Amino acid sequence: MSDISFSAILPELILCIFGILVMVLGPFLGRNSRSFGGTLALLGFATSIVGALLVPESAGKLFFNGMVTTDAFSIFFRVLFAAIGVVMTLGSLNYLHRLKLPTFEYFALLLFASAGMNFMVLSTDLLLTFIGLEILSIATYVLAGIRRDDAASNESAIKYFFMGSFSSAILLYGVALIYGSAHSTSYQAILKHAAAVNGQQQIPLLFLIGFGLIIVGFCFKVAVVPFQVWAPDVYEGAPTPITGFLSVASKMAGFAALIRILFQVLPHDLPQWVQLLVVSSILTMWIGNLSALTQTNIKRMLAYSSIAHAGYILIGIVAANQTGITAILYYAVAYALMNLGAFTIITILSGRDDRRVTLEDYKGIGFQYPQLSFPLTICLISLAGIPTTAGFIGKFFLFSAAVEEKMYLLAVLAVLAALVSVYYYLRVVVYMFMFEPDGKREVRIHPAAGVVVLVCCLLIFWFGLFPTWLLEVSRQAVILFLHP
Amino acid sequence: MSFSNDILTLMLFLAACAGLVGFMLAFSAILGPKKQSAIKDEPFECGIANVTPYSGNFSVKFYLIALLFLLFDIEIAFLFPWATIFKSLGLFGFIEMFVFLAVVVSGLVYAWKKGALEWD
Numbered sequence A: 001m002s003d004i005s006f007s008a009i010l011p012e013l014i015l016c017i018f019g020i021l022v023m024v025l026g027p028f029l030g031r032n033s034r035s036f037g038g039t040l041a042l043l044g045f046a047t048s049i050v051g052a053l054l055v056p057e058s059a060g061k062l063f064f065n066g067m068v069t070t071d072a073f074s075i076f077f078r079v080l081f082a083a084i085g086v087v088m089t090l091g092s093l094n095y096l097h098r099l100k101l102p103t104f105e106y107f108a109l110l111l112f113a114s115a116g117m118n119f120m121v122l123s124t125d126l127l128l129t130f131i132g133l134e135i136l137s138i139a140t141y142v143l144a145g146i147r148r149d150d151a152a153s154n155e156s157a158i159k160y161f162f163m164g165s166f167s168s169a170i171l172l173y174g175v176a177l178i179y180g181s182a183h184s185t186s187y188q189a190i191l192k193h194a195a196a197v198n199g200q201q202q203i204p205l206l207f208l209i210g211f212g213l214i215i216v217g218f219c220f221k222v223a224v225v226p227f228q229v230w231a232p233d234v235y236e237g238a239p240t241p242i243t244g245f246l247s248v249a250s251k252m253a254g255f256a257a258l259i260r261i262l263f264q265v266l267p268h269d270l271p272q273w274v275q276l277l278v279v280s281s282i283l284t285m286w287i288g289n290l291s292a293l294t295q296t297n298i299k300r301m302l303a304y305s306s307i308a309h310a311g312y313i314l315i316g317i318v319a320a321n322q323t324g325i326t327a328i329l330y331y332a333v334a335y336a337l338m339n340l341g342a343f344t345i346i347t348i349l350s351g352r353d354d355r356r357v358t359l360e361d362y363k364g365i366g367f368q369y370p371q372l373s374f375p376l377t378i379c380l381i382s383l384a385g386i387p388t389t390a391g392f393i394g395k396f397f398l399f400s401a402a403v404e405e406k407m408y409l410l411a412v413l414a415v416l417a418a419l420v421s422v423y424y425y426l427r428v429v430v431y432m433f434m435f436e437p438d439g440k441r442e443v444r445i446h447p448a449a450g451v452v453v454l455v456c457c458l459l460i461f462w463f464g465l466f467p468t469w470l471l472e473v474s475r476q477a478v479i480l481f482l483h484p
Numbered sequence B: 001m002s003f004s005n006d007i008l009t010l011m012l013f014l015a016a017c018a019g020l021v022g023f024m025l026a027f028s029a030i031l032g033p034k035k036q037s038a039i040k041d042e043p044f045e046c047g048i049a050n051v052t053p054y055s056g057n058f059s060v061k062f063y064l065i066a067l068l069f070l071l072f073d074i075e076i077a078f079l080f081p082w083a084t085i086f087k088s089l090g091l092f093g094f095i096e097m098f099v100f101l102a103v104v105v106s107g108l109v110y111a112w113k114k115g116a117l118e119w120d
Helices: A006-029 A031-054 A072-099 A103-122 A126-144 A151-182 A187-198 A205-222 A230-237 A240-265 A272-293 A298-319 A322-349 A370-384 A390-404 A408-434 A447-465 A468-481 B002-031 B060-084 B086-113
Strands: A058-063 A068-070
Touching (some): A006 A068, A006 A072, A006 A103, A006 B086, A031 A072, A031 A103, A072 A103, A072 A240, A072 A447, A072 A468, A103 A126, A126 A151, A126 A240, A151 A187, A151 A205, A151 A230, A187 A205, A187 A240, A205 A240, A205 A272, A230 A240, A240 A298, A240 A322, A240 A468, A272 A298, A272 A408, A298 A408, A322 A370, A322 A390, A322 A447, A370 A390, A370 A408, A370 A447, A390 A447, B060 B086
Antiparallel strands (some): A058 A068
16 A cells, blocks of 8 residues: 555646535535636646646656556646646636526536546556546536536537447446456556467457457547547537537547557557558548538537547557657647637637527628637637648648658548648638628627637747647657657 | 357357247247236226326436435445455545545535525
8 A cells, every 4th residue: 555645646636626625615605706616726727737747757656556657648638638727717717607607516527527537647547547537528428518508508418428428338348358358457467468468379359359349438539430420419519618628628638548558558569450540540530521611600610620630640649659649749739729729719709698609600700800810710720730830730740650650541641631621711711801790799808718819829829830849748758658 | 268168158148048038928928818908008006097197207306315315325335345444444544534525525515505405
């Protein structure tokens, strides 16, 4: 029991304590101190960033009976998730006010969801990974349906709940089969078992099926083809800030856990999953981008766009070289910046009932509200991957990772898919700047959301023009996955 | 090899189960007496004749009570194993369990303050 170290899970403890505080204080303080919940959540996320930076980094040592690691990879994502929490809190303060949503519950769930994501990335045991995933999922099911009097929000929550439970069950079944094969759920023990059986002629079917099911479970969570069908409906119906959260944070947590499982647990010369994921990656990029072309609802369009982005990230996973995995971490940050920036602006523009989210509603706002339309343009061109933005650098390194591995077809198809995507991103820009506005509309920009948008846009350019620092940090974080 | 043996056993077991169920269903369908009547098609409810067709809503309060019951149920489920090895856990286990109880109780406080315990 000597490896119990609370400093190893300091950021998660902070998030949980603040989550409980916000939840319990809420009913005591009542409705007239709404902004207090946001302040407390902001404090929680900020402290969690500090906590994550204070965690003593060590790649080899495990804590809590070999369940918890404090390697650079986990710290990278713990800082990222807490930062996303800060952005979410600032970006949704005014939205909650405007729609009269329960503030304290919203922020408590956001804090719990962040804790769950952290547990997913720091876990070195399938069971802890699963528990982290469930903490995240249950919190986000509720968040998707937090507009209780809105039919679309309810539909979104119930769909997300069913698909999420379904995929959790598949994942858990995979964990059970792995346990049956390796007699342990710890990553180290499974790796040892896998290395032992890899020397034999045949890898046991039980082990392969188990891993297949785990990969399928995660593919559901990160919405890659053929497990993506739930995403557009859920993203369209969920409250707009939560759509941003689902498309960025929970997706990145899924990818981080998947990367750890694929590179730390699976034996490196087990090629079966690579071919599957290559096909899945190509289909994800193309189906996501082609479906987005015809969408008239911005949230739905960005849902398909986020499916396509999951496809780009898969390229880094199948390339499995240093460039690829480093680029995934870089892209996680870039994608968080541009998607959260875009969703914060869409939240501001979404109106009193969160309904003004169609292309028609964006007609002519370009010169009416330049303080919103220019940042949105920046986020969209970064999503499209146009040079000088962070999105371009991320895509460039992801695609070049495929070229390094001589996966030329994959790289060519990816570049073509990215070209297709330019059309629908720029169509929003065209609607904003080249059409006459339908009439005057009231848009109030809360300073907190304004700061978020400004910082996102500046960082998109900063990381796009000077990517060295972030790339170096990402490279340090993934060193443990690279094999000599 | 042991893997395929296990699978074989499992498959035999599945086949035996399916066979038994199929046997029982088939024979009761073939051999059983069939006397249809209107009364027989009615849903059974404690032997009392149905007054109105059932189509009511459950009050959501029942679900709240069930959820609160779960809270205590899970608490007990964790307290039992803790109690059995209480001595070997020492002071650390004692404090840890009270942290757990505090978290659970904070959930109850939340529900209480939110009015989940009021029936009206």
